[in-house]
Amino acid sequence: MHTKHPLPDWNSLAALGDDELPLLDTALLIARDEYPDLDPADYNAQVDTYAEALRPKLAGDVDLPSRLTAINRYLFDELGFAGNNNQYDDPRNSYLNEVVDRKLGIPISLAVIQIEVTRRLGLPLDGVSFPGHFLVRLPVDDGILVLDPFNKGRPVSAEELRERASPHLGGQAPDDSQLMQILAPASHRAILMRMLRNLKGLYQASADWERVARTADRLLKLAPNTAEALRDRGLAYRELGYAKGAREDLARYLQLLPEAEDTEQVREVLVDLAGEPTRLN
The missing domain is CATH 3.10.620 (C8orf32 fold)
Structure with a gap:
């Protein structure tokens, strides 16, 4: 019971x-x-x-x-x-x-x-x-x-x-x-976010995109403007065929960090996604 x-x-x-x-x-x-x-x-x-x-x-x-x-x-x-x-x-x-x-x-x-x-x-x-x-x-x-x-x-x-x-x-x-x-x-928030980042890194290493998206999403539940989590969820969404979510997350990432080192790569991904239909809800 x-x-x-x-x-x-x-x-x-x-x-x-x-x-x-x-x-x-x-x-x-x-x-x-x-x-x-x-x-x-x-x-x-x-x-x-x-x-x-x-x-x-x-x-x-x-x-x-x-x-x-x-x-x-x-x-x-x-x-x-x-x-x-x-x-x-x-x-x-x-x-x-x-x-x-x-x-x-x-x-x-x-x-x-x-x-x-x-x-x-x-x-x-x-x-x-x-x-x-x-x-x-x-x-x-x-x-x-x-x-x-x-x-x-x-x-x-x-x-x-x-x-x-x-x-x-x-x-x-x-x-x-x-x-x-x-x-x-x-802080408690810092501890919990570090735990989630550890998990996200493990799942990225094994290309487990569903769990990458999930752990990135949970990071955003704790701190909604976490730029790296938006980027990683967007890239995971792309791998899962969810083009609309990928576009939204990656565009938001560029808004938050317009001078990031990977800005050009993220822009290229957005260009590739521009014509892709959403295959996954």
Whole structure:
């Protein structure tokens, strides 16, 4: 028997503030596109169960590092959540129901589990949209503690963070000010959009145009003026034979980014589409 737990409506999300978006429920909403029989109550209850199992371990005068150690030991050692190194590009690593069922994920999906459990225990854990590899952060007395959920939640030093960031900054290590900007908390909207972009990239690589169109469409439900999502949905529509939708999306993309590097290629696609009838509704 399914317990009622309504998920948000896609059409309501654009109007919500960046952190008003419910993180777990919207991640489950993304998953429901692929798993229509998914019961969100099951997964909310599972995360609640994790938090309740941890609560006695954190009782009393337990300092913050010890609390985090206990949380990570439970999630990654006892429950067995782990980074899926062997099949990193498996789309199941990005769908929260599969992550909970299989205990395997990529940095951002494991971070969502870690954030949801930790916040239920009163600790203000945030995501960090770090270049290349999603991280989490917790404010401490003398700054912030940065953790790597893909590697059992281990702390990441400032030196390692600079090393990780430098390939994405032209080989230059960030100074203190740049590093703090990079480590700014990611909003719920930013986390969910990064999850969708990861999925969209996987489906583009396998030329799964129906799912490319779907994930791009979901990005636009979260942020309607996301130019790259309009372009990618338009190009997917073209592959699916939906010329009218392709023309509308690509024209809107050019309106939003008239100076984009791929402007000429997109214009050429629009010219090709000009005489094409719509074959797919």
